Amino acid sequence: MAVSALRGMLHPLRSINARIERWVLARVRRLPGPVAIRRQRIYILPTRQGTVFAVMTFALLLGSMNYSNSLGFALTFLLAGLGLVTMHHTHGNLVNLQVAARGSVPVFAGETLRFSVGLINPSRRDRHVITLTLQQGDWGDHWADVPAESEVTTGLDVKTTRRGRVPAPRFAVSSRFPLGLFYAWTWIELDQSGIAYPSPAGITLPDALDGDEGAETMASQPGSDDFAGVRDYHRGDSLSSIHWKVSARSGELVVKQFAQARSNEIVLNFDRLTDPDPERRLSQLARWVLDAAERGLSWSLVLPDQQIPADTGAEHCARCLTALALFAPTRT
Amino acid sequence: MMPPVSQRCLPRLLVVLAIVILPHARNLPLWIPAFALGMMLWRLGVARRGWRMPGMLIRGGLAAMAFAAVLATFGSINGQTPGAALLVLMAALKLTETRTLRDYTILAFLGYFLLGTHFLFDQSIPMILFLLVCGVLITAVLVDINHPDGSLSTRTSLRTGAILIAQALPLMLVLFVLFPRIPGPLWGLPSDSGANAVTGLGENMSPGDISQLSRSDEVAFRVRFDGPVPPRHQRYWRGPVLWTFDGRTWEPGFRSGSLQAGTLTDAEQTVRYEVTLEAHRHHWMLALDMPVSTPPDARMTPNRQLVARKPIRERMLYSVESALDYKLDPALEGWPRRLALRLPVEGNERTRELAARWRNEETDDRALVDRALRMFREQPFVYTLRPPLLGENSVDQFLFSTRRGFCEHYASAFAVLMRAAGVPARVVAGYQGGEMNDNGQYMIVRQSDAHAWAEVWLEGAGWTRIDPTAAVAPDRVEVGLGAALPAGEPVPFLARRTGSVIEAMRLRWDSINAQWNYWVLAYGPELQRSVLSRIGLPDWRSMILALTGLITLILASLGAWLLWQSRSAATVDDARRIWNRATRRLSRLGLAPLPHEGPRDYCERAARQSPDLALRLRALVDAYVAVRYADSAELDRLREAERNLRRR
Numbered sequence: 001m002a003v004s005a006l007r008g009m010l011h012p013l014r015s016i017n018a019r020i021e022r023w024v025l026a027r028v029r030r031l032p033g034p035v036a037i038r039r040q041r042i043y044i045l046p047t048r049q050g051t052v053f054a055v056m057t058f059a060l061l062l063g064s065m066n067y068s069n070s071l072g073f074a075l076t077f078l079l080a081g082l083g084l085v086t087m088h089h090t091h092g093n094l095v096n097l098q099v100a101a102r103g104s105v106p107v108f109a110g111e112t113l114r115f116s117v118g119l120i121n122p123s124r125r126d127r128h129v130i131t132l133t134l135q136q137g138d139w140g141d142h143w144a145d146v147p148a149e150s151e152v153t154t155g156l157d158v159k160t161t162r163r164g165r166v167p168a169p170r171f172a173v174s175s176r177f178p179l180g181l182f183y184a185w186t187w188i189e190l191d192q193s194g195i196a197y198p199s200p201a202g203i204t205l206p207d208a209l210d211g212d213e214g215a216e217t218m219a220s221q222p223g224s225d226d227f228a229g230v231r232d233y234h235r236g237d238s239l240s241s242i243h244w245k246v247s248a249r250s251g252e253l254v255v256k257q258f259a260q261a262r263s264n265e266i267v268l269n270f271d272r273l274t275d276p277d278p279e280r281r282l283s284q285l286a287r288w289v290l291d292a293a294e295r296g297l298s299w300s301l302v303l304p305d306q307q308i309p310a311d312t313g314a315e316h317c318a319r320c321l322t323a324l325a326l327f328a329p330t331r332t
Numbered sequence: 333m334m335p336p337v338s339q340r341c342l343p344r345l346l347v348v349l350a351i352v353i354l355p356h357a358r359n360l361p362l363w364i365p366a367f368a369l370g371m372m373l374w375r376l377g378v379a380r381r382g383w384r385m386p387g388m389l390i391r392g393g394l395a396a397m398a399f400a401a402v403l404a405t406f407g408s409i410n411g412q413t414p415g416a417a418l419l420v421l422m423a424a425l426k427l428t429e430t431r432t433l434r435d436y437t438i439l440a441f442l443g444y445f446l447l448g449t450h451f452l453f454d455q456s457i458p459m460i461l462f463l464l465v466c467g468v469l470i471t472a473v474l475v476d477i478n479h480p481d482g483s484l485s486t487r488t489s490l491r492t493g494a495i496l497i498a499q500a501l502p503l504m505l506v507l508f509v510l511f512p513r514i515p516g517p518l519w520g521l522p523s524d525s526g527a528n529a530v531t532g533l534g535e536n537m538s539p540g541d542i543s544q545l546s547r548s549d550e551v552a553f554r555v556r557f558d559g560p561v562p563p564r565h566q567r568y569w570r571g572p573v574l575w576t577f578d579g580r581t582w583e584p585g586f587r588s589g590s591l592q593a594g595t596l597t598d599a600e601q602t603v604r605y606e607v608t609l610e611a612h613r614h615h616w617m618l619a620l621d622m623p624v625s626t627p628p629d630a631r632m633t634p635n636r637q638l639v640a641r642k643p644i645r646e647r648m649l650y651s652v653e654s655a656l657d658y659k660l661d662p663a664l665e666g667w668p669r670r671l672a673l674r675l676p677v678e679g680n681e682r683t684r685e686l687a688a689r690w691r692n693e694e695t696d697d698r699a700l701v702d703r704a705l706r707m708f709r710e711q712p713f714v715y716t717l718r719p720p721l722l723g724e725n726s727v728d729q730f731l732f733s734t735r736r737g738f739c740e741h742y743a744s745a746f747a748v749l750m751r752a753a754g755v756p757a758r759v760v761a762g763y764q765g766g767e768m769n770d771n772g773q774y775m776i777v778r779q780s781d782a783h784a785w786a787e788v789w790l791e792g793a794g795w796t797r798i799d800p801t802a803a804v805a806p807d808r809v810e811v812g813l814g815a816a817l818p819a820g821e822p823v824p825f826l827a828r829r830t831g832s833v834i835e836a837m838r839l840r841w842d843s844i845n846a847q848w849n850y851w852v853l854a855y856g857p858e859l860q861r862s863v864l865s866r867i868g869l870p871d872w873r874s875m876i877l878a879l880t881g882l883i884t885l886i887l888a889s890l891g892a893w894l895l896w897q898s899r900s901a902a903t904v905d906d907a908r909r910i911w912n913r914a915t916r917r918l919s920r921l922g923l924a925p926l927p928h929e930g931p932r933d934y935c936e937r938a939a940r941q942s943p944d945l946a947l948r949l950r951a952l953v954d955a956y957v958a959v960r961y962a963d964s965a966e967l968d969r970l971r972e973a974e975r976n977l978r979r980r
Contacts, residue, residue, distance in 0.1 A: 039895065049434070049437045052437075052441065053441060056445060060445070060448050064448075065513075066518040067412075067452060068515075068856055070451075070455060070853045070854075070855055071455045071463060071853075072448055072451050072452075073508060073513075074463060074504060074508060075444070076448075077504040077507035077508050077511065078463070078467055078497070078500055078501070078504040079500075080503065080504075080507060081499075081500030081501070081502070081503030081504045082500040084500075084883075085499045085500045085503070086496060088890050088891050088894055089496065089894065091891075091894075092894035092895065092898055095894070095895060095898040096895075096898040096899060096900065122900035122901060123897065123898045123900060123901055124897070124901045125897045125898060128479065139335050143480060148901070149901055177478055177479070178475045178478060179471065179474045179478060180433070180477075180478040
């Protein structure tokens, strides 16, 4: 308590900043699509360099007074004027700029989700070094020059932790250009969200499937096994697929093969998984979806509230992963 | 954490710093700019050749060495020259640790600061140009380093810098005129403050001093007369008065702080004038023979010489009144009289013999003076800027063998001769003459007008000015130095008074300089008050009000201009909006556009249907097509056409 109060006293600017920020954030509205940065919504404060600049100008003023040096005064006043002028330029660098959501590419939970943000400059004046950051005052890696009457796409990185829909965070569009003496910013919250898939985990998709683990071949209904022959055992083959009788005779491990497996059509079923934790089941399913897509299989996905019919390809894969990401288990 | 700065900014920063430091080569020992240049090359080597940045140890060592070297060179780190030297060295050392934006920014700020140090040494008109050019350059560097990948073209950053400085200029002017000035100094000036390399009279006079000075065209002071200008032969500008002679050098002899000013009687023919004296780092001020008033911050010595309370380190403006007709010190007794007769114990024997002979032949002091002047006039004495060097018995040598000398030789020899003959005498150094500048309505007195003459004390007349040079070269006093010296002498250009175009131009330039000095450099508390009260701002309150008002106005216009620049350039959308408004209106009249119709077809059809609108419809569609496909400047025409359509 006492420490924070002391800190507040030592950094008056910081506490003022915090107060301003609360006031400002109460006024940010979530808006879709191109949001024009209005003059009234731009906030501006001197940077640390700006403060140093002011101190230097003041020192020059004292020096000029001491020496009654007219050209010293001229320099001092030129710099003072420069400071005031550059404040307007930094502010003007943001005014009337438009910010638009430009989508995002889904990622797996734990990875960094990049929201693409379009900066549209409808004016005839070039805008320089427009920075997007999550925190006010950060330097940020994402900046862009926006030439007159054009749009530039830059991004905003959000670290994801969980699967699901990731709402685009509120972010600051800011500028220190041209001289870095002032920091002008505004808060933007675009009505936009991205998707974080469950991060894939668990065992890889087995070559031969029975229904016990939630992945099964279409034909693996009980009693309809159409035994097609045996082949040599490979590492990773399920133990239950080993043809023990033949193996015992030949002295080498062989596994059973079924004719339907060649049809490459499998069902991935949430309910058939045994893991008690639904999140882990989703991660396992995500793993298998990826594996299946990679192996070029055709698969369908069965969730308690949804079924996605069998298909192949990247689009199908994305659809399944999205379903996994957005799946909301009903509590019982 | 501040981001690092692109390597591409480095060469630009180095070039700009070099330009900013360059003029210090005139004021500082050469090793300092050389050191700075060396550090710049090292830094460039780091960037280009992958040399190593110096470590902490080397940096610390270099800093300590630089500090010690400044101390050794100047004997102190206090003062404007050592201060400027330290600042240059600091900037150079800072170069060796520039990586991040912060370092670069600090260097750019140091650049601004360094710019300020130049004005301690030089405040001439070209310096304001230097200030603006360097201001643009440093600002451009700041723009450059604030662009993360340094990809701005040199042209863009220079243009941005120039725009920023240009927009700061009106603010600078307003602040310069209206920002309340308070009388300095705030904490005292270092002993070496003021312009460097000043020329001017010294406190003493040795043979050769004044002839050296006479080769310079530099301005010593300028005078503005209230009323008529005294004739040239009366324009003796009184400087140091010298009493003691050691055989070679004349010195003031006594510091007469406590004594009263010399008694002046029968002062007539007074003139008032205002002197703008250039800095010379001594105490003496100048006034026409014989000053009767004492300006503030000055005092009058027993010799009736004006002396400033502090050494004159800056251009000084004072007004004073002089009497051209006067009697100084009707009585001369006691030790001043003895001092005015004292000569070195030995030396210059022939001069003493001559004086003794004259003393026996003449009874009257006046006759003695005339006799000496007659000697200078009638014997083959030569007035020259290039006198031969004189040995031990300088006066003997001059009077009896070389007979070639400049004013200081004549004044000195004359005073010695008079003292040897028992007439109290002293030497006065100062300036004689001065020329009117036709442009500026003022008089310029240059170093080439430096002069020395003598004063003898005569019963009934007091101290009387005698100029032996006038006996040898009357033109020196009547016309000027150029006319008095034979051709081929190293006379400064302006002293020749040729009346050429170049001379006229230089006088014009001097007049501009005088204005600059008067209005800009001397703009301090007093001038500010008088200027501002003349334009209707009599007190502090109104001054501050005007200042804030004007600054707000300028900034508001700048802000409005920037907003206007930032507005959407979407004139095409504007055109569509106007077009839609027009079609809505036409729809209400039953002339709705059909989906397949282009604007032109639509208008042709509408014109056929209601011929009374035909002309206006054609005007509308022409303007619309022009805006959409050719020229957005036609927008006004479209607006006009749409308005016409609404009229019944």
